[in-house]
Amino acid sequence: MTYRPPESPLKVIRHVQVMPFMQRWPDPSPDDVRELWKAMTAKYNTHVIDKNNSAEMKLVADVLDRLKIVDKEKFLREYVTTVGDGIYTPFTPGIVVGPWDLWQQTMVVGHEHRHVEQDRAKEGLIFELEYATNATKRAFYEMEAYRVNMTLAWYFRREELSPVSLAAMLSDYGCSLADVEMVAKMLKLSLVSIKKGAIPSPACQFEIDWLKARWAA
Amino acid sequence: MWRSLLVAAAGLLLASGCPTTEPCAPNSTRCAATANAAEFCSADGEWLTLMDCDDLGTPGWACCRTADGCTCMPVGAEECNR
Numbered sequence: 023m024t025y026r027p028p029e030s031p032l033k034v035i036r037h038v039q040v041m042p043f044m045q046r047w048p049d050p051s052p053d054d055v056r057e058l059w060k061a062m063t064a065k066y067n068t069h070v071i072d073k074n075n076s077a078e079m080k081l082v083a084d085v086l087d088r089l090k091i092v093d094k095e096k097f098l099r100e101y102v103t104t105v106g107d108g109i110y111t112p113f114t115p116g117i118v119v120g121p122w123d124l125w126q127q128t129m130v131v132g133h134e135h136r137h138v139e140q141d142r143a144k145e146g147l148i149f150e151l152e153y154a155t156n157a158t159k160r161a162f163y164e165m166e167a168y169r170v171n172m173t174l175a176w177y178f179r180r181e182e183l184s185p186v187s188l189a190a191m192l193s194d195y196g197c198s199l200a201d202v203e204m205v206a207k208m209l210k211l212s213l214v215s216i217k218k219g220a221i222p223s224p225a226c227q228f229e230i231d232w233l234k235a236r237w238a239a
Numbered sequence: 240m241w242r243s244l245l246v247a248a249a250g251l252l253l254a255s256g257c258p259t260t261e262p263c264a265p266n267s268t269r270c271a272a273t274a275n276a277a278e279f280c281s282a283d284g285e286w287l288t289l290m291d292c293d294d295l296g297t298p299g300w301a302c303c304r305t306a307d308g309c310t311c312m313p314v315g316a317e318e319c320n321r
Contacts, residue, residue, distance in 0.1 A: 158283045161282075162287055201282050203266065204281060204282045207266050208289055211310040212289070214307060214312070215300075215310050218312060218313055219295075219296075220290070220295040221296035222294075222295055
C-alpha cells in the first residue's frame, strides 16, 4: 500500500521501443496531473492527504524507523501510502517535488487506486491484515500495482519497465528473496500480455481512458 | 458441556482426516481449470490468479502457454502452445 519512485527511473526502464506509426502522446502537464488526480479520487471516492502534515503517518514513520525497515524522513518524503480511502502523498498533485516528477505522479495515482480496488474486494480489514502480516501476499498485492505502472509506461511511452528492477524494490518492504523472484516472474509474464494490449485492472483502464480523452480533446 | 466437547473432538478428528491440498511448485504456472485465467504458484506453494483473461479491457483474450509460462494472450496469438 505504499510506493516510492525508483532511485533512478532510468534503471527501471529496460527498453524503449520506437514504432513508426505509434501514436505520440504528450508528456503530462501540471494541469493534466492535477485534473487526473481529481478525476480518479472522485471516481473512487478517495481523498488525498498531505503526508508531511499527517499525525498518523508520522507515527507509522516512527515505527518503521525504529524497526529499521525504512528511514523516517525517507518514508515521509519519498513514499506514497494508501490506507483505506486515504492516499497520503509527499507532493501536491501537479507540483514537482523531489523524485516525484509529473510522470511519476501520473503513474502512482493508478498504482494506489489498484490498492484501493484490492482493499474493496476483501471484507473488512482482511486486505490490511494480509498486507501487514503476510510478506508473500504483500508481494502479490504490490505486483498487481506495479503492473499498473508497467501498463501506463507501455501504453503511453512504449517503455518496458524492467520486471527485475520493479520486483527488487520489494526488498524495502520486508519481502524475502523468494517473494522478489516470484514477483519478477509474474511481472515478466504480465509484460508479455501488456505488450499485446492487456489492461489488467479497472483503475488502469479508467486512467488510460481519461488521459486519452483529455489529450484527444 | 461434555456433549459439546465430544462434538468438538469428533469435528477435529474428521477435519484432520481430510486430505490437505498439495502445495504447488513455486513459480510454476497453469491455465485455470474452471476459469479463463492464468495462475501462478506463489513462494508459499499456493495457486494465485496471475491474470483474469476475461477482464483485460477488451474481449478476445484466452489463457495459453507461452515460452515463458502461462498468461493471457489474444485468441490465436502465434506465441501460444509452444
